[in-house]
Amino acid sequence: MTMLASGRAPTIIEVAARAGVSKSLASRALRGERGVADETRRRIHVAAAELGYRINSAARSLARGRSGIVGVVLNDIGNPHFTGVVAGVEAEARERGLRTIIGHGADSPPELTRQIETMLELRVDGIVVVSSWTPVDVLARAGKATPIAVVARLATPPEEVDMIASDDLSGARAAAEHLLAIGRRRIAYVTRSTSATSDARARGTRAALNHVGLDLEVHRVEREDSGAVARILSSGVDAVLANNDLMATEILRVAHEHDIGVPDDVALVGYDDTPIARLLSPALTSVNQPQRAMGRRAIECIAERHDGRSDAVRAWYEPTLLVRGSTLSRRSDAAQAATGAHAARRVAV
Amino acid sequence: MTMLASGRAPTIIEVAARAGVSKSLASRALRGERGVADETRRRIHVAAAELGYRINSAARSLARGRSGIVGVVLNDIGNPHFTGVVAGVEAEARERGLRTIIGHGADSPPELTRQIETMLELRVDGIVVVSSWTPVDVLARAGKATPIAVVARLATPPEEVDMIASDDLSGARAAAEHLLAIGRRRIAYVTRSTSATSDARARGTRAALNHVGLDLEVHRVEREDSGAVARILSSGVDAVLANNDLMATEILRVAHEHDIGVPDDVALVGYDDTPIARLLSPALTSVNQPQRAMGRRAIECIAERHDGRSDAVRAWYEPTLLVRGSTLSRRSDAAQAATGAHAARRVAV
DNA sequence: TTGTATGCGTTATCAA
């Protein structure tokens, strides 16, 4: 005999009645405002506790005009890259007394749009969109209603939104230069996505190759086409730059299945430096983005908008190449790599 | 000159005024109710579109008494196991016209509690808690306010909540019997968690070993103690059953680093059958739980509660052992494994 | 088919 919905949830009126005060006084006491006698305040808190009172945030945000909640819309929960950004967002939000709720975009523009719409209807105080897949017109419209900070690269960011990104071109260029430095010449870029992010990474890679008179192969593989990766690997390439760590992980698996040595036959580089990168064998060379810092910055942007800023932020963070086993077979490689010139900082791990 | 907060957001009153009707009529038209003349309905929709009207869900849920939203509180976004459950929850919720928002528990009981509290204040129509870490008294209290479905094993589930779990004992037992069938004798269970889930898996493993007169070593490793796994692996064990795939991934990496052959020196089994399991090399033998089905069931439970059910659901799903490379080195192993008797279904992949 | 009036639970303004 669960007492679920034992009638409705208690309201502040019932708390006030039980404490023998008016509802306005109860409201002030429960919010912790001053101007309530200590003894009265105590009675009110006791009454609230006894009744199991819990504020109705719908009523509160209706009366207040703001919710104290920021929404975080993620492109894809399954990708650990987003987890890092979320950690930063949550840390900064908490320090500012904001709560966060997450919407899952399921890697699809319509669903991302739906999630943003839900957040707007909830009248959140701002939205952090971690995706470069969201239609820009959706962002522009949403940006008229509430502060929006996009943590991703947008090809043409609307002026209504702030954008926090890392420099994919320079990150990819650093990775490519590293591959060149260890003597690789036939380099392929492999992606599954067509986002602005993936595009910029391909361009950065190509720029580095063109610089030394080489050309880049770009392969877009469909999720259904399970043989595509194997074909690429056996086509004679000696290095592969993957769109992100997830893609790289899959490539590594296919390489193992086909007895293609990594890095001896094919050097492999990921992107995002997610936790899996260092869990693979060989550990994956990858380009790190300061995810937590970017997440924190998003909340700062939203707060600044509330404080009146009206011009758009375009914040660029510098990526860092992390060299690991998937591109370093021999000592000599390591030595060579260390001498290469790179656009982004590089660290051997 | 962003027009952010160009005054406030338009309300239904402004829509009604622009369309030249009363707000109640506008309300009905926008909700798609019948009993509104076609031409009138059209005018109202046009007015809404022109104004960029968007319903205020705080006002709506205040008036209606329900929000149309279910909350999903996840133990840890970074663990792909939860991603699978979320997919099921979202699919079923959408089919029923419910929206979902996600709260991140950050693998910590206080944060899980905070997230549940936030959901309750938002007056969601139900909460799916995917965690066995949440304090049961919190669940019990929350269950008095709104339907709660826990998708995880709870040691002592409160009668106020529904529980959807898979049979960890039988899953772990199947894994252990498989290890015995391929000739392993010194088997260790390695975990980082102390949840009811991990506990049940250890017990299941031990049961299988005891059955043939062997004993189980249980190792709890701290996150800080980076050498612990290496010590376990070099202590002479010939098989390791990990708490989950994440733990197994880490064990695999340490094995590679120390040139310990998997499965030749040490056979390795994970749990949850997350996407990484098949991306590792060797691919990871793991115990699958029907995550999507469990997620869907959670929403069904919540709907049933709304329809008046008051007794608690205790739904158990049968796990499936998926045998992959991390426990199969030679053909003979495969043959032996196929003959073993198992409590759970088993599939070779 | 359309409009009027009331209530949802809270905050905030103004008196007492």
Place this chain on the structure above:
DNA sequence: TTGATAACGCATACAA
């Protein structure tokens, strides 16, 4: 220090 009262934006029962 306390209380009465008017919003907040929407849904709905009831009238017209």
